[in-house]
Amino acid sequence: MNKFDAIRSFYDSEINEGIIKVIDHPMMKALMNFCFPGVDDEVWKEQLRKTHSIRDFQCNFIYHGVQQVLEKSSEGLTTSGFEKLEKNTAYLFVSNHRDIVLDTTLLNASLFEYGLDMTSSAIGDNLVKKSFLKTLSKLNRNFLVQRGLSPRELLVSSKLLSEYMAQLLLHENRSVWIAQREGRTKDGNDETNPGVLKMIAMGSDEPNIMDYFKKIKIVPVSISYEYDPTDALKMPQLLAEANNEVYIKEKNEDFKTLLSGIIGQKKRIHIHIGDVLDTEIDDIIKNVDTTNKQVQALAQTIDDSILVNYKLWTTNFIAYDIVNNSTRFTHLYTENEKLLFERRLELRIDHEHPVAKQGFLDMYANPVVNKLKYVDALTL
Template structure:
């Protein structure tokens, strides 16, 4: 037994048996029908028998699934910055978090097609409560972030996860993906939670914090969707916060959100890989002795990279102008694009509800607002 057994994905020798175990699950049939719409189920079930590693499954099945998602629910995926990365180096990718499934799936497709080391990716165990989803996550090299634990157990869980990430990067030479925060950004304000960095630092051992973070080779990732397919689904939680009420998720809310994110229209998508955080850590070590101050400074570097490299689609400029009753950014979009966005707004929320309307528009406008603020700081 390994101390990582509760959170790790399948080992390769476990893959075939696990795949056979879910081959007849209705959800697997639905997934394969989506991925290979013109292929008889007996064909892919037969192919499952020849899958004996996570890599086999990702190359032969999941990559095709993600390509189908892009074809059916987007107008294409573009990238930048990846040409600056070394194809044989494992990186710790820390990204903004907008979609439960797609954020890491799209990154891994880019890595696969570019010949880079693919990631082992963090996913909250609350998102894989259904047996099929749990098995699928482990087949896709996801490791589990344990949620809702008592404080003492949470500390122990964080320690184990920190050590597991270290083992993946240093010993297994496997890249890792984690979100910059727990849960998706609901309001468009991408910010790194210091707790995520504290967790990473728990495995530093005798190394100084900044020296250890250098060994992780952190690469900030900026993910930008032109349309957020789950925009209206985020509204109830935002409105509950506005009313200072506790928000309680519905029984199948996470699953519904996952499906909406995968199948809903996203239009254009862009992924940017930032520069490896390296020499900045030396500066931080010189400026701050206090670890919390160092973590705050590292979080700011990640945030600045994500915000500055975030692709601003026309929807961001349209939302800003509608929110502020102006035409400041009219040069960044066409009248047709504006009309389509207004129609989306009217179809997804009650346009007579001023509070909901403001939250919806702010969700789209905040990346632009934050980028403008960030650029002011750097001037």
Template sequence: MSKFDSIRPYYDSEVNEALCASLNHPMMKAMMNFTFPDVDEEVWKTQLKKTHSIRDFQVNFVYQSIQRVLENSSEGLTTSGFEKLEPNTSYLFISNHRDIILDTSLLNVSLYDHGLVMTASAIGDNLVKKDFVLKLSKLNRNFLVQRGLSPRELLQSSKLMSEYIYHLLSKENRSVWIAQREGRTKDGNDATHQGVLKMLAMASDEEDVIAFFKKVRVVPVSISYEYDPTDALKMPQLLAQANDQIYIKEKNEDFITLLSGIIGQKKRIHIHIGDVLEKELDVIAQENENLNKKIQALAQAIDFSILSSYKLWPTNYIAYDILNDTTQFAAMYTEKEKQLFERRLELRINAGNETLREGFLAMYANPVVNKMKLEDANY
């Protein structure tokens, strides 16, 4: 047994058995009928029975599913920065996080299109409670982040995950995707949590932490959706936080959010790949002796890359202007775009609930605010 068995995806030797066991599952049928609407059921079943590796499953099935999602619920995916990456090289992608499944799936589609190493990706075990969803995630090279642990268990779990991520990057030459924070950003404020970086650094084994992060080739990634398909679903949690209440999720809430992200309208989507952090790490090493200061400076460097390259859409500018009762960014959108956004706001937020209305607008407006702050700080 491998010490990573509790969190790792399937080995290729396990893929065929998992697929054959899932052939008649209603969700597999739904996924395949969505992906290949004009293909007879026996045809895709035969192909799945012949599939013996994660790569084959991803390229022949998942890739096609994501293309269908883009066709049905977006106006297209654009990318920038991928040309800076080297083929046959692993990277540690640290990304802002907006959608449970699509953030990593779209990154992998783009990596594949550019002939680059696809990622193993972190996913919370709370999101894969259903047996089929767990199987599908392990078939798609997800590894599990264990949630809801005691402090002692959390420490052990973090060390295991750190070692596994380093194992993937250094021994398997496998790129890794991890979110800059635990869970998705609900309010549009993308910020790297230092706890994520401390967890990653656990595998450094007394080695200088900056040398460790240089070795694993840290690449910040920013992804932005013109419309967040789960925007209204994020509101109850923001409302609870505004009222200093503990938010308790409804049964199946994560699963509903997961599906909504896939099928909901996103309009345009953009992924930007930042530079590999090298010079920034040299500066951090020179200017900071204290470990916490180094981690803090690294979080700031990742934030700077993500926020400065984040693609702002008309929806972001419209929300900013409505929220601040201004026309400051009127040149960045059309009247029709504004009307469509206001209609979305009306349909998704009950009239009269000012807290929810402001939360909804702030979610879209905060990326504009953060970019303005960044520009002011570097002026």
């Protein structure tokens, strides 16, 4: 048994067998009918039976699903920075995280359009407990991050995960996507957890882990949605935290959130690819003395890139002005856009809970607050 079998995606040699196992599953039918509306079931089944690689599955099926998502629930995806990436080069994409599936799926669709290899992507095993979803994730080149472990189990799991990422990046020349911290951003503050970087470094073969971070080519990624399709679903957790309560997810909550992200209205979406962190790491090595402080400095450097390159939308400026009772950014949105945003707030939030309303507004306003730390004049 391969040491990575518990967490890895399928090998190409396993793809067809995996497809055959789920080809008649009702959820596969629903997925394919969404990807190929109006196409007879036997047509896509025949194509699936001929599929023998992850790339073929992603390009011929998942990519079409992404186009349907964009067409039905957005006003389009724009990108910037992809031209800096080199073909046949593996990168570690460290991204802010807003949506369970779309963040990485949209990145992969963009990489495909630029003629670049798609990533292997981390996903929490809590999201794929259903056997069909686990198979689908392995077909889509996801690898599992094991959740809910004891401290001892977490240490073992983190070591395995970091070694698998090193295997992909350095030996298979495969780019990897990972979120900057566990879980999606709930309050609009995109912040890298140094613990994620320490986990990644466990797979290092370098005496100095900063040299390892240079070797694996860290690229910060900023993704922003004009409307977060799961904004209201993030409120219960914020309410619990405000009341100093332990938040317990409802049954099937993750799956409901996953579906809401796919079909919920997003309006405009933007992905920016930052620069490979190279000279920045040299500066950290030169100017920061201890390993712990160096990791913290690297986390801040990733944050700097993600925040300064984060695309702000009208919704962000509207929320900022509402929160601060200001007219600072009224020149960047229309009265009608403001009314639409306020209508969304009214429909999606229980107004008996002021904390929920404030949390909803902060989720959209905080990206403006964060970007103002870097630049004085903000524009769309």
